[in-house]
Amino acid sequence: MTDFLEQLGDDNLLILTGVIVGLLFGVAAQQSRFCLRAATIEFWHAHLGPKVAIWLLVFSTALVLTQLQFSLGTLSPDSIRQLTGTGSLSGAIVGGLMFGAGMILARGCASRLLVLSATGNMRALTTGLIVTIIAQAAYTGILSPLREWITAWWLISGNVRNLAFYLPNGAPFMVSLLLMAFSILITLRNRLSTKVIGYSVLTGCSIALGWLMTSWHASWSYEIVKIQSVTFTGPSADTLMAVITSPTLPLNFGTGLVPGVFLGSMLASLVTKEFQLEAFTADTGMIRYLIGAPLMGFGGMLAGGCAVGAGVTGGAVLSLTSWTALLFMWLGAGMTDRLIMRTQT
Template sequence: MDMAAWIERWGEPAVLAMGGLVLGLGFGFFGQRSKFCLRAAVIEFWHRRFGDKLAVWLLAFSTAVVAVQGMILLGWLDVSSARQLAARGSLSGALVGGLLFGLGMVMTRGCASRLLVLSANGNLRALLSGLIFAVTAQASLSGALAPWREAISSWRVVDGGPARDLLALIGGGPKVGLLFGLVWMAAALWFAVRSGWSFWKWVGGAATGLMVALAWWFSYQVMAHSFEPVQIQGMTFSGPSAEWLMRVLAESDKPWTFGLGLMPGVFLGSLAGALVGREWRLEGFGGAYTMPRYIVGAMLMGFGSMLAGGCAVGAGMTGGAIFAVTAWLTLVGMWVGGGIADRLIDRPQPRAEPMPTGGAAADMARAP
């Protein structure tokens, strides 16, 4: 049965939600098995270790870029009407939001997608952080924090179209995007070889990125075969998190979406990955895992994601794969913000001991 037949039988909302569920299962499973995590990659980068965490993220990101640009070249995908390219965007929101998100993901030890993956593995810290992330995202979208988001977003805006397309700005096209992705993939493979062979690092990292690319392809196919207006969309977690929160709190008559299917799919896929790897276990707060740190970090991520127009996957990988200017600016902000948080919070400089004076100095001078 082709896409048109599925749509005619079940309707666009059901088909989109089912597609999100299936791709979410793949993303959750492969993300869990490969330990895909932007925060871990950022930490390795700023610590100059360049190990398997960085290799997995680069492999996933480059796979998404290569797959998306390859499909565009083959005529299988057209992203010109995607929100990240066609709509007006905010440069200030992308940069500030990325910085705040980067700070928050280090404090919570995971980005939005990683928190969902860890929640399915029994991590109660991630579950609490994810709930606070969703509440803050909703408050930033249409609640108490919305005026702040709108004010920061208005500082510097960019029109949709070529002005928001990085490939158009540099005078390139899908071929340039594909070449760029292949260069990043070569770097990812080099880091992967250096850090040692691991089946899930290679296969899981590439498959995670492929799920991001397939999300673009799937929603485009629904749009192309639908008789109703359907917006092409990619994989993201900030908007769907807020949407699921509102559906849990109150009855909704809004139709199902790709994102609503994605969230439970990722949870179930990650749960399956944890069970396969025998990694499921309950984890709470204790030791260095202080609750205030996670709460503040989740709030920063929730506000930052809505300000930037997406999370580490939504704005970073999904938007980055189609070379949206704001997405790449957000990625830069996330890497810088993560580095700042690591430097100031996780790696504080040792305080210098005060110099002894008086008799204490004399005693030290006489000491053998």
């Protein structure tokens, strides 16, 4: 098996890993209706409803399975960029607020827009493209000086980025089990169907699978392999720019992940006969999408990831900057939803 993988090559294996993880995420997220925006709206309306239950199931599953990998030694915190590299709390705070506001205005976070695009939703496709373009501008383009300036306000590095550093040995896994128990309680209270529960758990499993497969690859490869999992802001920007500027796609995890998610969601919607072309209408409007998309693109790049990349993937490894970004995404979403409600009354 090892000989076959070595012949396949690191680059081909990375893109194949991305496609596999992406397919699982795409199918499961589409069928579970996993969406941070919907969950935050329920939460800020003082209702721990089905959308909150789905989000908690996804997050707690990813957290438990990732922390289990740490406990078993198959994943090392020393090899994870979100725990060892320099991070920005100012970026997490400002970016989280911007991303949270943007996903309310655009009616979906970056991952949800990608999943919906594959089901025929042209609003999501258009909005997602704008998010991706602004993210690239914030990464290497005209908006990058502004992003770097905000990022530099409050930098942290070393063990302080790892929340496990502040907890006793074994506590992170126990906390993850408690959160799982709470999510099960909320799920039972909302009487979610077996189908939705199963696909929500599978969505969380895809996050842990990304960590597992890239960590396993790095353990035997002679090349330096980046250990990572599901995130969308950066990979979407990289994939789009590669399509525009290069005759071939770079072979890495991210450029396998994005088309994998799209294909998985499309297949799921076709099989269940949910695929349907949808466009902007007078009822849906367009202006709020055009405001929300840039906020998400810049905010996601500033925060170090989107609602999934920072919120779930980074949260699952107990990255302080990721948990901070997630908290401020919830706050930004709540304040924006309240502001919209006031303007409509």
